[in-house]
Amino acid sequence: MANVQELEKIASQVRRDIVRMVHAVQSGHPGGSLGCTDFLTALYFKVMEHDPKFNMDGTNEDIFFLSNGHISPVFYSVLARSGYFDVKELATFRKLNSRLQGHPTTHEHLPGVRVASGSLGQGMSVAIGAALAKKINGDSHLVYSLHGDGELDEGQNWEAIMFAGSKRVDNLIATVDYNGQQIDGPTEKVMSLGNLHAKFEAFGWIVLDVEGNNMADLLRGLDEAKALTGNGKPVCLLMKTSMGKGVDFMEGSHEWHGIAPNDEQLAKALAQLPETLGDY
Amino acid sequence: MLKDIQVQNEKETRGGFGEGIYEIGKANPNVVVLTADLAGSMKIGPFIKEFPERYVQVGIAEANMIGIAAGLTIGGKIPYTTTFANFSTGRVYDQIRQSVAYSGKNVKICASHAGLTLGEDGATHQILEDIGMMKMLPGMTVIVPCDFNQTKAATKAIAAYEGPVYLRFGRPKWPNFTAEDGSDFVIGKAQVLNEGKDITLFACGHLVWKAIEAGRILEEKGYSVELINIHTIKPLDEEAVLKSITKTRCAVTCEEHNILGGLGDSIAQVAAKHLPIPIEYIGTKDTFGESGKPTELLAKYGLDTADIVAAAEKALSRK
Numbered sequence: 251m252a253n254v255q256e257l258e259k260i261a262s263q264v265r266r267d268i269v270r271m272v273h274a275v276q277s278g279h280p281g282g283s284l285g286c287t288d289f290l291t292a293l294y295f296k297v298m299e300h301d302p303k304f305n306m307d308g309t310n311e312d313i314f315f316l317s318n319g320h321i322s323p324v325f326y327s328v329l330a331r332s333g334y335f336d337v338k339e340l341a342t343f344r345k346l347n348s349r350l351q352g353h354p355t356t357h358e359h360l361p362g363v364r365v366a367s368g369s370l371g372q373g374m375s376v377a378i379g380a381a382l383a384k385k386i387n388g389d390s391h392l393v394y395s396l397h398g399d400g401e402l403d404e405g406q407n408w409e410a411i412m413f414a415g416s417k418r419v420d421n422l423i424a425t426v427d428y429n430g431q432q433i434d435g436p437t438e439k440v441m442s443l444g445n446l447h448a449k450f451e452a453f454g455w456i457v458l459d460v461e462g463n464n465m466a467d468l469l470r471g472l473d474e475a476k477a478l479t480g481n482g483k484p485v486c487l488l489m490k491t492s493m494g495k496g497v498d499f500m501e502g503s504h505e506w507h508g509i510a511p512n513d514e515q516l517a518k519a520l521a522q523l524p525e526t527l528g529d530y
Numbered sequence: 531m532l533k534d535i536q537v538q539n540e541k542e543t544r545g546g547f548g549e550g551i552y553e554i555g556k557a558n559p560n561v562v563v564l565t566a567d568l569a570g571s572m573k574i575g576p577f578i579k580e581f582p583e584r585y586v587q588v589g590i591a592e593a594n595m596i597g598i599a600a601g602l603t604i605g606g607k608i609p610y611t612t613t614f615a616n617f618s619t620g621r622v623y624d625q626i627r628q629s630v631a632y633s634g635k636n637v638k639i640c641a642s643h644a645g646l647t648l649g650e651d652g653a654t655h656q657i658l659e660d661i662g663m664m665k666m667l668p669g670m671t672v673i674v675p676c677d678f679n680q681t682k683a684a685t686k687a688i689a690a691y692e693g694p695v696y697l698r699f700g701r702p703k704w705p706n707f708t709a710e711d712g713s714d715f716v717i718g719k720a721q722v723l724n725e726g727k728d729i730t731l732f733a734c735g736h737l738v739w740k741a742i743e744a745g746r747i748l749e750e751k752g753y754s755v756e757l758i759n760i761h762t763i764k765p766l767d768e769e770a771v772l773k774s775i776t777k778t779r780c781a782v783t784c785e786e787h788n789i790l791g792g793l794g795d796s797i798a799q800v801a802a803k804h805l806p807i808p809i810e811y812i813g814t815k816d817t818f819g820e821s822g823k824p825t826e827l828l829a830k831y832g833l834d835t836a837d838i839v840a841a842a843e844k845a846l847s848r849k
Contacts, residue, residue, distance in 0.1 A: 307606050356633045364604050366633045369624050375594045376629055379601020387605055409594035
C-alpha cells in the first residue's frame, strides 16, 4: 500500500500528464483536473479495492463514478497509471478515433469508465443505482462519486441527494470538489451554494470536511468516510480544493477552467511538477 | 378478412404492462421496477407486493429515476422505469440520451398515458412527440403495442432483449384482440393482421384498432386491404414494409402522435428510398391536444375511423 509520500509522487506525474494532454490538443479542462488529482490518486492507488482488468458490473469491488466529466484528463491519467490501459494512449486524448473522448464515455469501451458524463448533474443518480444494485446483489463493496461544486446547481443532484438520504443508501460516498469556482466566476457570485455542509445534513447525510489537496488529510477523511458507511446514511465528503492546484499561475482561478497552456506556459508548469513515473 | 378479427374483451394496455411486469419479475430475478409516484396508474401493485426488494419508489423525480435505472444495470439488473409517457421522455430527454442511450445501458423505459387518449388531463400530459424523440436516439428500440395482450407480451419480451427500450402504451380501455399468450408478437417483426392487394394500412398502438374498423368499411366498399401492425417502430421491419407496398402501391400510416417524427415518417423514408408511392398520414398535425373524452379527441384531431377511410380513399385515388 502506498504511503503519503508515494501518493504525492504519483500525483505529481498525474499533474504532468494533465497539462501535457491538454497542451497537446490545445483543448480540455486543466483547472478542475489539477484540483482533483490528489483525491483521484488516493482513491485509485490506496482507498478503493478495484480491478484494473475491468468488468462493467464491478461486482465484488469498489466502483467510482465521475459526474463532472469535463475533468476527464485526471480521470484518464489515473486510470492509465493504475493499469486500466496503456499510458501511451493518453496521447490520443480528444483526437479523432480515440477512446479518450473529450468527456468520458462507455461508447468507445475505455476500461474504467462505467457511464458517460459531461452533461452535468447526472452522476449521483447513476451512483445511487449502482449502490442499490450492490445491495440487491449482497455485495458489500462501496460506490464512490465525484461532483463539482458548480455542478450542484443542477436540480437532478438534489433529487438524488433527497433520495439517498430518504432511502438510506449507506454504501455510497459522494465527494464534492469544493473549489468555489465555476466557468463564469466564483460560485458565491454565480450561484451561492449557501451552507453546503448543512444542506447535505438536512437531507439526511453524514458530512465530512477535508482539505482536498492535502494527501494526509484526504486519506484521513476517506478512511473516516469508509468507517461511517453501513450505518443507514449516505456519506458526503466536502473536499476543499484549489482549481489548478500544483501549477502556480493556474491556481485558484476559474480562468483555467477550460483553456489550454501554450508552449511557454507548459514548460513553466512542467518545471513545477517533478517527473516521477516517466512521461507517457 | 378484417371482419374475422375477434375482440376478446376491452382492457387497458397499461393493465397488460402490469400483468407482464409481474410475470417477468417472477421469472427473472434481475428485473427491478422503478416508479416516480405513479405505482397505481402503472398497475405495478402485484409486482411491488411480491418483490418489494426489487421495487424502487423515487418520488416525483423522473430525472433521478432514469439515472438510478442506468446505475442499476451496472451490477446486472434489468430496470424498468415507469411513469406517464410525457415524464418518461420529454422531461428527461438528456438523462436518457447521456446516461442510458449513449452509455448503452439496458434500461426499459415504460411509458403509459401516451397520446390524446389520455383524455381529460389535457395537453400538458398528452405527449405526441415521444416516438420521434426516442427513435432519434442511436441504439434505442421503440415499441408501441396495440392492445392489452400485446403490451403484456412486449413487457415480458424486452427483458431478454439487450439494450435500451422505449415501450409506449396508454390509459383507456381498448379492444383486445391479439393472441392471449402473446405468441404473435416478435420484437422487430411487423405483424400482418390482414393480407390485401389494393392498399396498405400501417398502424401502431391504439390506432391499430381504428385501422381495423376503417379497413372493414373499406372492405365493404370492395377494396382489398392489407393491414400491418408496426408495433416495433425502431428497428423498423423494412422488408415487411417494402413487401407490402410493392404489392399494394399505396398506403396510410396511423398513429396517435404528431405526423412529424413518428411512424409515418419512418414508413415514408423507406418508401421514398426504395419505392415512392402515394402515402397519407393519420396523426396529429403539428398541434397540441386538449381536454376531452378519448373518442371525442380522436375525432376532433382527425384520428378516427372515418378519417382513416377518407385518407385511404385519397391514397387510392392518387395511385
